[in-house]
Amino acid sequence: MDVFASLFMFWLVNIAHSLTGCALQSCSDLHSNPLGGNTAAYLLLIKYRRRYRSCLAVDEMGETSSVENEFDDWFIESLKIYNNIHEYQLEHPTRVIEWTSEKTICVAGYSSDKNEILELLLPLKLFSDDNQGLCAERDFKVVHGGFSVGSIHCLKHIPGTRCVVTNDGFNSNLQVWDVGGDDCDVIKRTGVLQLKSASSDKGVKIAPGLTGGPCVLHGSQISDIQLTELTSGKPLYSLGKDIPDLLSSLQFVSGSVFLACACNGDLYVGDTRKPSALQNNPAGGREGVHWCMGVKTDLFSSDPSSCSVARLSSACQVVVSDLRDLRAPLCQAQLHVQRKTTSDDFMKVTWAPALDNCLAVSGFDGMVQIYDTASWRPELMEFQPLFIHQGHMMSDDQFDTSSAVVTTHVWHPSRPRTVLSAAVDGSVHVWDWVDKATASC
């Protein structure tokens, strides 16, 4: 067999491969446009990339369409109406923004395919109160990242841990993730929690437990709400009432008392210490109207009036009540919104944690609106917003901004007028609007 020592017999020669390789090479050479066509930005000496782009389309400079003017107007206007505004572009859009610490948030993709969960460190500039000018850092830092096979519709951080719990919006399983520490930047999945009675393919709403060991309250319908211990997966409480209404929002208001809002607008008050107790507060809402809720809680106060509940309907109404009587509205308002989406998927209402009587509403279009409920009355009237963030409709990318829809928003826990918002184009904005009342004096 010594022949084989110097010879490789029966060789496969891939003639075809080298032939096609050559063909591709010459093709790509033809495409070698020197600067990729983008450097022309310089010549026009104009304000914004976007205007530039359309100038090229119009062929000569100077011609600007009304869209560009609107865009410019907003840019100039933004100098006056925001103290700070930061605009980021994620690779993939998110519909969750969740605080994981004072300075970090989690975002995650919701595409049907593979997705990423990212923990982002907010820029120092947003936290340095004095000497802000010397702080040039204005970028998000990806401090931890992980991969999820499914899409992420709901993501909640478990206070006091490095855990987040997610749901894909299509089944009742909860994914548990370890966001990780300083030694590693990879977010790892540590477990799956299965809902006892998997009754729906609508996905699950999640509320982290506020006191005691790490646990989550979760459910897809009012009937299958359950409290589960995170580490063992052991169910600690289940509602066990036969109410098949779909759940739209879920939140603890104290260590054991929680509020659940059904999609039809009904509000339920439950107590994980008393499985039989469940108080129902029908909203008497119209047929076909979708509701969600935002709750403002003060954990240090036992006064039921300190817990305000705002319910937002797909008909753009907000009903405010508090724990004393959830049936009778304290005040309500017809919002000044022109819906641009028919989906109720992104509807969201939240109370400002550090600003009295203010709430933010998004999910109908490309805006986030801030309302001051102090002037609202018990009877339904239309009210104008205190502030509108239109930034997501003014994105400078190719994306058609008229179809922009805000997917979610959250308030900064301590800065009164700082809000983070995200839209379907992958944009995430951090903005801090100027209070006209104080600015004018």
Added chain:
Amino acid sequence: AHVHLCISSSCFLSGAGQDVGRSCILVSIGGKNIMLDCGMHMGFNDDRRFPDFSYITQQGRLTEFLDCVIISHFHLDHCGALPYMSEMVGYDGPIYMTHPTKAICPILLEDFRKITVDKKGETNFFTSQMIKDCMKKVVPLNLHQTVQVDDELEIKAYYAGHVLGAAMVQIKVGSESVVYTGDYNMTPDRHLGAAWIDKCRPDILISESTYATTIRDSKRCRERDFLKKVHETVERGGKVLIPVFALGRAQELCILLETFWERMNMKAPIYFSTGLTEKANHYYKLFITWTNQKIRKTFVQRNMFEFKHIKAFDRSYADNPGPMVVFATPGMLHAGQSLQIFKKWAGNEKNMIIMPGYCVQGTIGHKILNGQKKLEMENRQTISNGQSEIERCEPGCCRLSLEVKLQVEYMSFSAHADAKGIMQLIRMAEPRNMLLVHGEAKKMEFLKDKIEQEFTINCFMPANGETTTVITNPSVPVDISLNLLKREMALGGPLPDPKKPRTMHGTLIMKDNSLRLVTPEQALKELGLNEHQLRFTCRVQLQDPHSDPDTLSRIYTHLKSVLKGYTIQHLPDGTVMVESIVIKVSSSAEEPNTKVLLLSWSYQDEDLGSFLSTLLKKGLPSGLSSM
């Protein structure tokens, strides 16, 4: 089997790697050694600021070892050690950089030398002459022009969009290639375009990753902040000083302010310091060759610096009352006009200074950016001699104590690719391996996973001083003998299709640096070897209640009917032969009905042999005559 020749490309990182500071990368590819960038660490004042060349010099002179040096752009952390390397350590080979880099690099080096030697009084540093001598070794590069460094090594520059003249380079030896990005930017801005590269599929893509884990705030918001600060100061009657390097971001900011003034109908004057215009125009002419037809056309129609609101500055204006905005050089406040104006305005809290870039340690710029409120400085007199400004300490000059009351703002307009940008570039170039330099490994595991998953390529993050070896899969050209091709043709089959691989058999001879594929017979003849026979044998059990010879006859009949067109013989010695395959039948006395068939075939008839063994395992059909 595919052709697997393991040829390694190793990247030795001296400087870059996971340590933000300086870039200096050594790449060995196909026997060639190339140094990519030769940067200086801005944080050190001693020897550590220069890359450690002893790794190379212990093996001999740099010139012998290195085939060439390539500089990606003019920032000092990428070119600052160049005169040290070429003139003090000693290197006489070619240094490649783009035209704009070649023009700007010596100015920056000279500026830096002045700060280090003249101001800080350091010795053991390169001299002005050394910078000049070093620049004589520079060979300019044009975009997309393939430069043949020698017979085997070629390099090609691509647009990187980071600063004027910034380039990415493709290095190619034979079928192996490496792309080095330097610093690059994937989003176009006011005066630079986005980085671009063709689908060159390099074996390794070496990318900077300083900003790999960041998601960048939009340019628009940076500009908004700048305008807001300027506007507020001017509104309250203050003066704004913007120290700039003559070129680069200065133009961008002028364009921005001009538009804003127009739009807001602002009246406060904007000035830029003398010298800025000529310098800028000079470089913009260089820049023009870097842009497309459209930009060149506009440049002819309109001078970029004929601004309506921005006028040339005279030093007497600094004392004028009322608000104003002044762009002045140099950018780090270490000398010249910007420092003079700063001294005049620093005491008034209504005023503002906006630092749009990085400042070297030891400069006033660096001090005030670190929040220093009291500055001790020598009261120098400036003598201006046209292009450069020389500072002299007059005899008996006094120390000046300066209180910094004006507002200090730091705004970074630098253009770097962030996490998204890196992914975009990988998508463009489609490398086979990825190498990230300039970042922290611990914080980039996720990015590494992401790159490896999304593109199914390997991603490396070597630490400083670490060597990474990447195994490449180059295509190896092989000559095929005409005889072999003719024989393949004679075998028939479908006509060759360039899109489909086709298998052919032959013998590969690797001799005298050449690879040839020939017929086995020819190979044997050439090498004077005897042919060896390789035979396979296999046993098949069969239940057949006949005598052994009858079973053999039945097999013969069966094969005759199945294998049409093959030579099948029933030989008198009790065997059946199909081509070269021999079949024998035997059985034991205890179980006469269990026949053991013995099959034997040569390697050449492997296909037929395995077919027959499979066929016979199925047994013989009933109703066969045994003749």
